[in-house]
Amino acid sequence: MTVRTASDRDPRCDADLVHATRRRDSGAFEALYARYAPVIHGIILGRLAAHDADDVVQNVFITALTKLESLREPAAFAGWICRVARNAAEDFRRGSGDTLQLDEEYASRATQSQSAEAAAALAAIRALPEAYRETLMLRLVEGMTGAEIAERTGLTPGSVRVNLHRGMHLLRDALEKRP
Amino acid sequence: MNDDYLWDRSGEPDPATRRLEELLVVYRYKESPVPVQQTRRRSALRWLAAAAMIAIGIIIFARTTARNSWRATVLSGNAPTRVLRTGEELNTHDARVRLESRAIGSIELAPGTKLILAENGERLHRLSLIYGSLHARTTSAPGLFVVNTAFANAVDFGCEYTLTINNDGSGLLRVTAGWVELENSRQSLVPRGAAATILASGELTAPYFENAAPELRDGVVTFQSVRGPARTTALINVLRHARKRDALTLINLFSRANPAERLYIFDRLNELVPAPPGLRRDDVLDWNARTTEPWWPSVVKAARVPPIEKKGKPGWW
CATH class of the missing domain: 2.60.120.1440 (Jelly Rolls)
Structure with missing residues (x-):
């Protein structure tokens, strides 16, 4: 099955897009960017403050574009760029310190109480083990379906289903225990 | 908990999941061209x-x-x-x-x-x-x-x-x-x-030579005009098409780039005009105007332009 988000209208598969990008087809790179930016954003948001996430997303794609030649199997682009994103987030966090408390300010486009509740929910997701954290970020923040998460991260649909189910249980417990 | 809704939003919405979706949508990735x-x-x-x-x-x-x-x-x-x-x-x-x-x-x-x-x-x-x-x-x-x-x-x-x-x-x-x-x-x-x-x-924008590659000239403008994939593509195009004399363009990009972008600019500029002794790659992560000041004389020489006559001005940036 192939799934496409609204901003991902290029019918080519990842491997074709990778090959085309290597041939300096900027349209192909933009298609990869549109397809994977929400995934990368979700992964990074699990590790960094919201206001830093957009910049780091861009940095991930710079790295991807300049190191694409090192990707041996173009069809494995999904798992590869997710690893690049995790490494970029960790590098950024080491270099800038922890500024996660600014999430509430970032969410202030909602009402004040909603901002606090949203920031608390985000913090609770971040506190989950990595597998659950990333899967729930992609589902609840980025709005992806389980099938999309599986395709974009390289996980099996079964693993995603388990991560969603167990992760939601842990998240609910954490939010209920919140003072 | 409705696992169908959690999986693909089909079936009856689970109220707790729905509430979390509504709260967290403010953090969702937004394209900003x-x-x-x-x-x-x-x-x-x-x-x-x-x-x-x-x-x-x-x-x-x-x-x-x-x-x-x-x-x-x-x-x-x-x-x-x-x-x-x-x-x-x-x-x-x-x-x-x-x-x-x-x-x-x-x-x-x-x-x-x-x-x-x-x-x-x-x-x-x-x-x-x-x-x-x-x-x-x-x-x-x-x-x-x-x-x-x-x-x-x-x-x-x-x-x-x-x-x-x-x-x-x-x-x-x-x-x-x-x-x-x-x-x-x-x-x-x-x-x-x-x-x-x-x-x-x-x-x-950074200055660019009018006889530089069109990809470089367009890239310099696009790099500062947009965000997202087009900005990234523009930067890569500028770096790829830069000749030795276009080092002048690259050194001007440091002030316009974020830390990760600066590393790539450093690498390409260093290929074209070797960095002066004492200037390390990581130094540009915390770039300020003085960081790349010692690089300017050799960059200007590589650009094959006359030295500037500049009275009472503190530096090149």
Whole structure:
């Protein structure tokens, strides 16, 4: 099955897009960017403050574009760029310190109480083990379906289903225990 | 808990999942191809700047004498030469007009150009270009002649150049001799054979040689105009197509790039013109104007442009 988000209208598969990008087809790179930016954003948001996430997303794609030649199997682009994103987030966090408390300010486009509740929910997701954290970020923040998460991260649909189910249980417990 | 809804949003929505989705949507990734907010803010600044220029012009006008003036000559037709006094506004309409000053040199104005002679003193001659195009050929000392625009000032360093400003404040500076400094909160030092663009957002691009690859020239402008994939592609295109003399463009990108982008700029610039001893790759992560100062002399040499004559200015950035 192939799934496409609204901003991902290029019918080519990842491997074709990778090959085309290597041939300096900027349209192909933009298609990869549109397809994977929400995934990368979700992964990074699990590790960094919201206001830093957009910049780091861009940095991930710079790295991807300049190191694409090192990707041996173009069809494995999904798992590869997710690893690049995790490494970029960790590098950024080491270099800038922890500024996660600014999430509430970032969410202030909602009402004040909603901002606090949203920031608390985000913090609770971040506190989950990595597998659950990333899967729930992609589902609840980025709005992806389980099938999309599986395709974009390289996980099996079964693993995603388990991560969603167990992760939601842990998240609910954490939010209920919140003072 | 409804696992179907959690999986693909099918079936009856689970209230707890639905609530979390509603709360967390504010953090969702948003495509942002153009920095719209910045444009709006800059637009307000543009009007403020324009108002300030006009106010300055009016104040100075009240204090002027006929001695502080330029001669304006319509190049087509038989209209008499007249003296342009400080604070006066000149609109060329359909004609080409030449402004001449013994102290500065000759300025040719294209049809459809509007400017104010804002200042005309011993230490500074200043034109405020509202819109249109001027071609300046100066013989004055560096720093004596300045053209204000809504977003930037063009400071002459003994040169010949063409400056075009559109109605929205955007524009283009093309230098054919010497150097011109284009400045606002950023700075672009533009040498002979190079150009720099003033974006509608008020940003100044890095200077780029007009005989550089089209991918580089377009990339320099796009890099500062958009975000997302187009910005990334633009940067990569600039780096890939940079020749040795385009090191001048690359060194100007440090101030316009984020830390990760600076590393890639460093790598390519270092290939073209080796970094000076003591400057390490990681130093550009915390870039400030002094970080790459020692690199400038070898970059200017590689660009094959004459050394700049710059009085009383602190550095290259």
